[in-house]
Amino acid sequence: MAVYTQVSAESLSAFLAKFDVGELVSAKGIAEGVENSNYLVETTRDRFILTLYEKRVSVGDLPFFLSLLDHLAADGNPVPPAIPDREGQTIHTLEGRPACLIRFLSGVSVSHPTPAQARAAAQALGRMHASLATFEGVRANGLGASHWRPLLDQCGESMNQIAPGLYDRVARSLDAVLADWPSDLAVAAIHADLFPDNVLMLGDRITGLIDFYFACTDIRAYDLAVMHSAWGFDAQGNPLDPAIGRALVAGYADSFALTPQERAALPVLARGACIRFLLTRAWDWLNTPAGALVTRKDPLAYLRRLDWYESNPKAFV
Amino acid sequence: MAVYTQVSAESLSAFLAKFDVGELVSAKGIAEGVENSNYLVETTRDRFILTLYEKRVSVGDLPFFLSLLDHLAADGNPVPPAIPDREGQTIHTLEGRPACLIRFLSGVSVSHPTPAQARAAAQALGRMHASLATFEGVRANGLGASHWRPLLDQCGESMNQIAPGLYDRVARSLDAVLADWPSDLAVAAIHADLFPDNVLMLGDRITGLIDFYFACTDIRAYDLAVMHSAWGFDAQGNPLDPAIGRALVAGYADSFALTPQERAALPVLARGACIRFLLTRAWDWLNTPAGALVTRKDPLAYLRRLDWYESNPKAFV
Structure with a gap:
């Protein structure tokens, strides 16, 4: 930045x-x-x-x-x-x-997407996945599910400086997520970081998908789950209009078929996405001096999302 | 930044x-x-x-x-x-x-101006001064000569953390500059910060003079002295090709007449410019934490310029 x-x-x-x-x-x-x-x-x-x-x-x-x-x-x-x-x-x-x-691509990133904008962005994600079905490049996800426990261990008890009890809280959720983590879903190249920041728009039209530097090979539906956890909440992690979440799933399905298995896995994939961003933000928080060039993003904004997904297991039904 | x-x-x-x-x-x-x-x-x-x-x-x-x-x-x-x-x-x-x-203005700021670019930039400064002869706005220079001693006092002995003996070194030069500071030169609106960063060019053509947020009312020839101290040296304060300094004075005179009194005052005005930037950089250095958003500029790069002007009193002859 x-x-x-x-x-x-x-x-x-x-x-x-x-x-x-x-x-x-x-x-x-x-x-x-x-x-x-x-x-x-x-x-x-x-x-x-x-x-x-x-x-x-x-x-x-x-x-x-x-x-x-x-x-x-x-x-x-x-x-x-x-x-x-x-x-x-x-x-x-x-x-x-x-x-x-x-x-160079025209367009601006919206801070407060409307359901129509969320739908258009998810349609663009689905179209991208359709194109990537024939892409043969492979890059392991260095921030994928198998890396979350080592990352949690590296953060360690210092996480409790961010919020009391945070380490145990995340460890419990991580156990549950890894126990349910799907092993039978389609794996493909994904963006893995499609936040509103990384989508350029003019009105409701998508003009750019950018910042592919976390792109990797992982569970394809995880990309939609990352997007849901990024777009469905405000910067503090409070849920936005539920119509946005519905628009994301509907928009994606407009462009690319979600299998029943993928749809059923979205809740655990979304909890996994929350843990991934919570952990990398916690690591950055604990290792970035206050006032440094890089703005530290609040790990707790992802704890609130995790809470929400855990309390709303039927969010994707 | x-x-x-x-x-x-x-x-x-x-x-x-x-x-x-x-x-x-x-x-x-x-x-x-x-x-x-x-x-x-x-x-x-x-x-x-x-x-x-x-x-x-x-x-x-x-x-x-x-x-x-x-x-x-x-x-x-x-x-x-x-x-x-x-x-x-x-x-x-x-x-x-x-x-x-x-x-918006096109053009880029050059890092290593050629004599031709320096001449063009000084011509633009002279043209600006010609236009400003009919400008009636007034703004006191909050970083003008009368403010340098208070600023030195505010920095105080802490300046010796930047370099041993720096406080006394600057105090001596400041005494000499203020003793010789001219009181009979034309005063007008000036840019007061015309570094290469603040001049946009395409080739040798000037396309923009920008960043007027230090503009103020002060000795007009001081503007050329500031420019000389900024353009005639590299970022570390080492003198560049003397042809650049000559091109600045000649270019300015192409567009706007320098009186013999102004020309004779350029050495003391340039030493004053060095003290002004040395002191504000020293203040920022002492008051900006390392690693903060703002890049700290080296005060000693202006001590080296001051040394050079003191050792080369005939630089403008």
């Missing part, structure tokens, strides 16, 4: 000269995405996002992300592929960082 | 509806300028910078800044005026902050 690596106008001009994209007209560092440095770059011909990958994205994963975006864009999904240079290369080095020049 | 106040797409759309500028298409928080929150906003018609003023800019000063920009833009200077809404208002409130919608 900040610009970590400064790119001078001189080195940016030299970088752009490798591409057939026109001459540099403007460049502004933007506060967007996970822990990368991003610039909104305008040339005499078009606009682009320049991304320099900081520590959080592994260079080894870039080919997976970029081939996934190419696959989706080729199939008509509104995602931002990387632009190849004159020699066909998409991954470059700039100011000592891996860097890509990425297509 | 960060986005302090988040503006939701919903409130931005409502804000833009007050203006005759088209509909919201895109908005990106940008890392630019002094401690304000800035967004690069695209509408169906044009692009704009939305600025929300944080604590560092006093609301009471906004009318001075905006009338100065209007005056300069009306006279053909490449500065970004605020856009009036349908009722003619330029100063608004958004997310609880004073806010202005400002014209």
Whole structure:
């Protein structure tokens, strides 16, 4: 959410000269995405996002992300592929960082989605899953279900500094989630982080699905569960209009079939999603100094969601 | 250099509806300028910078800044005026902050200006001074010469944490500067902060002079001295090619006459500029926690410049 690596106008001009994209007209560092440095770059011909990958994205994963975006864009999904240079290369080095020049997409992220916007976004997720049925890339989910207990152990009793009794509370829910975690659902490439922040819209129309840097191979319906846990609640974790949750499931089903098994698993998948975000936020909370460049997100906003899913086991019926 | 106040797409759309500028298409928080929150906003018609003023800019000063920009833009200077809404208002409130919608200017800030770029930028400063000869607004320079001793006293002996002996070193130079500080030079509205960061260019052409939030009424030639101390050295304070310094003075004189008295005063004005930036950087250094949102700038980069001007009293001859 900040610009970590400064790119001078001189080195940016030299970088752009490798591409057939026109001459540099403007460049502004933007506060967007996970822990990368991003610039909104305008040339005499078009606009682009320049991304320099900081520590959080592994260079080894870039080919997976970029081939996934190419696959989706080729199939008509509104995602931002990387632009190849004159020699066909998409991954470059700039100011000592891996860097890509990425297509700019119009649209804004809504803070308070309406049911119509939620439905449109979930339709876009379903269309993306339909396209990804023929995508062959594989990337293990480093934040998937098998990683939650080790992550809980790493956070340890320090979690009780965030809220008294939090460690035991999460441990109990994690036991229940892992006991019920499905092993028979379709596994495929998923976005795994489709928060409202990562969906660009103009009115009710989806213009962009962005920030694929958590994309991985995991239970396909888990992607919808992540989306439900992100879109159905406010920033503090309080449930929004239940029509939004219904619109997400209905919108997804408009584009891609949910099997009865997938539908039945949504409650446990959603509780799992809550635990995943609760744990990574708790880890960041315990390991990020107050006042640092990165804004710490409240882990308890996901505890409230977890409470809600546990108290509303029929939310998806 | 960060986005302090988040503006939701919903409130931005409502804000833009007050203006005759088209509909919201895109908005990106940008890392630019002094401690304000800035967004690069695209509408169906044009692009704009939305600025929300944080604590560092006093609301009471906004009318001075905006009338100065209007005056300069009306006279053909490449500065970004605020856009009036349908009722003619330029100063608004958004997310609880004073806010202005400002014209977007193309161009990039160069990190390593060439003499030709320095000359063009100083020509633009001279043209701006010519326009400002008929500007009647007045704003005292809160960081002018009369404030340097109080600022030094506020920093106090803590300055020696930055470098041993720094307090006495600066106190001695300040005594000498204030003893020689001119009282007979023309006073006018000046930019007072025309660093390379605040000049947008395309090649050698100036497309924008920006960030007027230190503009004030002070000795006019001091503006050129500030520029000289900013452009003639690298970020560590080491002198660059002397041709850059010559290009600055020559470029300014291309557009606006320097009197012999002004030219003779440039060495003391430049030493004063060094003390001004050294002291404000020292204050920020001593009062900003390491790792905070704002990048601390090295005060010693201005001590090195001060050393250089003291060792090169004939730099402007």
